[in-house]
Amino acid sequence: MPAPKFYVVWKGRTPGIYESWPACQAQVEGMGGALYKSYPTRAEAEAAYKLGPRALQQGQAKGPKPTKASVGQPLPGAMAVDAACNMQTGKMEYQGVQIEGRQRLFHQGPFAEGTNNVGEYLALVHALAYCQKHGLAIPIYSDSRTALAWLKKKKHGSKLEPTAQNQALFDLLERADAWLAQNSYPNPVLKWETDFWGENPADFGRK
Numbered sequence: 203m204p205a206p207k208f209y210v211v212w213k214g215r216t217p218g219i220y221e222s223w224p225a226c227q228a229q230v231e232g233m234g235g236a237l238y239k240s241y242p243t244r245a246e247a248e249a250a251y252k253l254g255p256r257a258l259q260q261g262q263a264k265g266p267k268p269t270k271a272s273v274g275q276p277l278p279g280a281m282a283v284d285a286a287c288n289m290q291t292g293k294m295e296y297q298g299v300q301i302e303g304r305q306r307l308f309h310q311g312p313f314a315e316g317t318n319n320v321g322e323y324l325a326l327v328h329a330l331a332y333c334q335k336h337g338l339a340i341p342i343y344s345d346s347r348t349a350l351a352w353l354k355k356k357k358h359g360s361k362l363e364p365t366a367q368n369q370a371l372f373d374l375l376e377r378a379d380a381w382l383a384q385n386s387y388p389n390p391v392l393k394w395e396t397d398f399w400g401e402n403p404a405d406f407g408r409k
Contacts, residue, residue, distance in 0.1 A: 319349060
């Protein structure tokens, strides 16, 4: 059994001391300027938490490198999102799925002349808007680092060229950027750890 760790979050959704990496991750992932660090004992963690960010000796702390033991399992009640793009036709679609039970919560597309990154980003924003509409503060998982980075910046970074065929996608991208600029959300948005948990539950199964 791996030695326990205690995770101090000075700056995150809810500062405090957490006893697992997934619990800490839910507080810091997707948060700009998050400050957090792991300690081997609760006493050290409590002392560091009281001291504040000054406890960090080398600037901003980084989270521990995930391992099978530290990653644990996905947080309960969460949603996963994913997108798929047919490389032959260029048609893209995306969806959101409840992890427990694999119930599809939404699906959009197919859209002409899309990309995976665009679909992953739109899926994340759609999921956040869906949760806001239904009063849900559940975690949302995506396996796309690019989409998570765009979400953090509150603006897509696609280099996709606009055409008459993909105008609908650019309309959605504009709406997604505007939604992020005008809304805040309580949902933890987290990286789906494919190496440890297997395929994203929202995957379309076309690999």
